[in-house]
Amino acid sequence: MHPDGRLEYVGYETFNGVLDYPVSAHPVQDGNDLLFHAYSVDEELIKEHGTMKVGRYNAETESVDTYLVPTPGKSHVSFAHSLIYTNEYIIVWDCSVHFSTDALFEGGSFFKNNQDHTLKFGLMPKNATSRDEVIWIDSGQTGAIVHPLQAWEETEELENGEHRTLIKLWAPFCEDLELDLKQSNTFHMMEFSIDASHKTVSQQVIDDGISSEFAVMPPKPSHSSPKSICKTKVNNPDGSSTVHSSTLSVHDRYGFTAIFDEEGSGHFVGYAKWDMASGNRCLHSTKYFSRGEIGGEPMVVRASGKERDTIYVGSYVYNEEENQSYFLLFDGETNELVCRLKMPKRVPYGFHGQFISGEDFESHFQYHEALDKEELNDVQHCPLKWMRFFLKDFIGLGQI
DSSP states (O other), X not given: OOTTSOOOOOOOOOTTXXXXXXXXXXXXXXXXXXXXXXXXXXXXXXXXXXXXXXXXEETTTTEEEEEEOOOSOOSOOBOOOOOEEOSSEEEEEEOSEEEOTTHHHHOSOSEEEOTTSOOEEEEEETTOOSGGGOEEEEOSOOOEESSOOEEEEEXXXXXXXXXXXXXXXXXXXXTTOOOOTTOOOOOEEEEEEEETTTTEEEXXXXXXXXXXXXXXOOOOOTTOOOOBOOOEEEEOTTSOEEEEEEOOBGGGSEEEEEEEOTTSSOOEEEEEEEEOSTTTOEEEEEEEOOTTXXXXXXXXXXXXXXXXXXXXXXEEEEETTTTEEEEEEEETTTOOEEEEEEOSSOOOXXXXXXOOOHHHHHHHHHHHHHHHTTOOOSSXXXXXXXXXXXXXXXXXXXXX
């Protein structure tokens, strides 16, 4: 990336020839690790490997420490658009939407809903070396997840001293997803409680009053140690109580999704803020754009320095009446509008984006200038290394 914003293509990243499978558009940064995956419909790749492959690249060792096929069979290709992680696991899923060649004759999407197939979660230990270590658990529910919001481990301690550890996963969930432009879909925020020991899954709808998707979390502070949310005591209907102890960081309490309009057009008309803290789990608030304005995926920005606990939510919107695009920035705490910027050109509907600070950009340019001159020292590093992989390498290798 050049100082004037131009991107220069430099080739594929194969991690020294390790990658032998496509990579999705949704790699995820987990500390010094980059988690990535993909599914493939290529018959030769499926025959040689399988229908999905998951990897973990470590920036410190500059090596792929985990790279395997987690799925137990090759009978179908599931729409696995992204993945998520907890402290212990990389989580993937096998949903009810499968690749089908029927579209060659019937038209529409190549991915069709299969109501005979239920949603299954694959829990893959981060240091796994074979598919035998992956725990697959059937939810018993038909449906699909596209963009998950957050996942974490949580211990429930009962009054009698018994306790169990669950994986909590929040995600917009659709019971009958159809990937067809003529079909509108409804997504409700769902909390999945996954018990790895007993191989069970329960689910609870957090809110069914809005349909929303494109889940996104605030970036973690760069110079801050996570603080655990305090233990929460919850009174049960039978008079007993349960103490919840969560590994969820205070920086991960709130997440955001884009709200669909009520007409079923598929347009995003605002964003929703979700509270995932024990005892408060709910739809926190909503913010709608002005009438006649269509938005895209919310971009969540964290302030730097002493203001690092301050969150902002941005979105590009298109004003249909004016035929004009704007960038809107809101206060993530109050949902109040901070600024409205008129764009010099129309921004495509549904535009994705990520905020990068000027400080990080400057460090990026200095790093690559020193790299070109072979003047790097042990202290210098590129703060946008993962962005470089995403923009220049993974998009070229993979499939959306």
